[in-house]
Amino acid sequence: MIAGDSKESLTLCKLIIMKAYNWGILGTGNIAHKFARALMLLDNGHLYAVGSRDAQKAAAFASEFGFTKHYGSYEEMLSDPGVEVVYISSPHSHHLEHTLLALRNGKHVLCEKPMSLNAPEVTVMADEARKQELFLMEALWPPFQPSYVKADEILKSGKLGKLLHMRGKFAFVSPYEPERRTYDLKLGGGSLLDIGIYPIMDILRYMGEPESVIASSVLAPTGADESTSVIFRFSDGRMAEAYSSFGNMGGVSTEFNFENGNLNLTRGRDRSQHLLIEYPNDVDDRIFTPPAQGYQYEAVEVMNCLDRGLTESRVVPLSFSIMLARTLDAVREKTGIKYPGRDR
Ligand SMILES: NC(=O)c1ccc[n+]([C@@H]2O[C@H](COP(=O)([O-])OP(=O)(O)OC[C@H]3O[C@@H](n4cnc5c(N)ncnc54)[C@H](OP(=O)(O)O)[C@@H]3O)[C@@H](O)[C@H]2O)c1
Structure with a gap:
């Protein structure tokens, strides 16, 4: 049995990345906690803002992980010019609405899976990202x-x-x-x-x-x-x-x-x-x-793609x-x- 050296891969990833990015997390549920914990491992993934439907939840999440800003609505977080890339962690039913909102506010997006409930909706999301010339990827990890x-x-x-x-x-x-x-x-x-x-x-x-x-x-x-x-x-x-x-x-x-x-x-x-x-x-x-x-x-x-000016991942x-x-x-x-x- 050989133990795969994941730490080595992570170090390699860090070396490849050039620039630091301000992340915004939309939603404060189960997977948002795991993603925030993972982002903390990356020197260039700045935990910048969190948006929740509930201001108290946003404040508690921000203090747990050390986010710079917290907002009691998604709209407020997305209108913060400091947010560069948004992780959408709402339920599947809301990925379409929240991704379009983020893209129309000029943000790059990593959207949780499934991207949306059906193929026509996913096509609308892809078309909007292309129209805005912004990055979009489904979080198929x-x-x-x-x-x-x-x-x-x-x-x-x-x-x-x-x-x-x-x-x-x-x-x-x-x-x-x-x-x-x-x-x-x-x-x-x-x-x-x-x-x-x-x-x-x-x-x-x-x-x-x-x-x-x-x-x-x-x-x-x-x-x-x-x-x-x-x-x-x-x-x-x-x-x-x-x-x-x-x-x-x-x-x-x-x-x-x-x-x-x-x-x-x-x-x-x-x-x-x-x-x-x-x-x-x-x-x-x-x-x-x-x-x-x-x-x-x-x-x-996501950050490697942004560094290279790509609006889509070649892997997903x-x-x-x-x-x-x-x-x-x-x-x-x-x-x-x-x-x-x-x-x-
Ligand atoms: N990649 C993975 O391994 C993985 C694992 C689990 C889940 N997921 C995906 O992540 C997404 C969220 O799953 P989750 O398990 O984190 O769900 P969850 O614990 O219920 O959290 C969802 C969050 O979305 C926000 N939200 C916005 N509108 C909502 C509404 N109408 N009803 C309920 N919540 C709403 C809420 O945040 P606020 O109250 O703060 O606004 C809520 O905390 C799903 O699409 C799921 O497929 C992925």
Whole structure:
């Protein structure tokens, strides 16, 4: 077993970055806390401002992490000329509104996943970023993790031969409570958009856009999907499967099957990342334990892109977010997951 040296990667990232940026965080929920903690690791990611619907929450968040400014409304934070790049951490249902608001206030944006509830909305967001000539990226953080960077390297090396099949799952127990974000359709609740997006992202990144989809969901009484199972078929005859659930402790893993071996990416309960590569006559087994759960790497990508004057990431471009949203729409069409007022 080899321990992957994530500290080394982080140091390298720091060396590559040229300029410091003033970040604004929109929303003060669960993931905003984790992202702020990760940003604190980066010398050039300045914790500048936080905006909340509640001034007291904004003040408490600012004092917990040492933000320079705090605002009791998103609009006020976004009109602060000091804010350069905004992390949108509101529920899925509000990503469209908040991203457009940030872009129209001249801010670069890193928007939490899923970018929005459907592909037409994601297209509107991408079009606005292009019109404003500002950076926009969906916060799909796994591809920036040391484990994925290593997996990409192995795939590109061709050592395992052609990739023939993939299977990914993301499952944990989130007990049914109708008012929870994860079960509330008004907030975009459901396992597919919340966690199923990750194995589907993996499949699309490595196999492209599927030609057809077979899918089935178990819906909770609110109409949000508790579990969703998907089979993708590609134009060259390859297939892949994705599964998401709030109903069991199945964990997080993606399995890649090649002509000459296999590759497995697994996330541990402690958020460590396990990469297992089975070559014809050898096994390479690595564990990566990035600090702050690894959320800093997506912030590094944003700042690297800004340094280079890019308005899109080459790793997670807007065309990928649109393809992902289109695929999620195709799955929802098969399984009957609908977001009232947002689906045609
Ligand atoms: N990358 C990851 O690993 C990861 C993990 C978890 C979640 N996420 C994504 O992050 C987003 C937020 O998830 P979360 O778990 O952080 O949710 P959360 O704990 O409920 O926080 C969401 C925050 O959004 C703000 N908000 C704005 N409008 C809201 C509304 N109408 N109802 C509720 N909150 C509203 C609130 O902040 P204020 O009250 O301060 O305004 C709230 O604290 C989701 O899109 C989710 O998919 C990503």
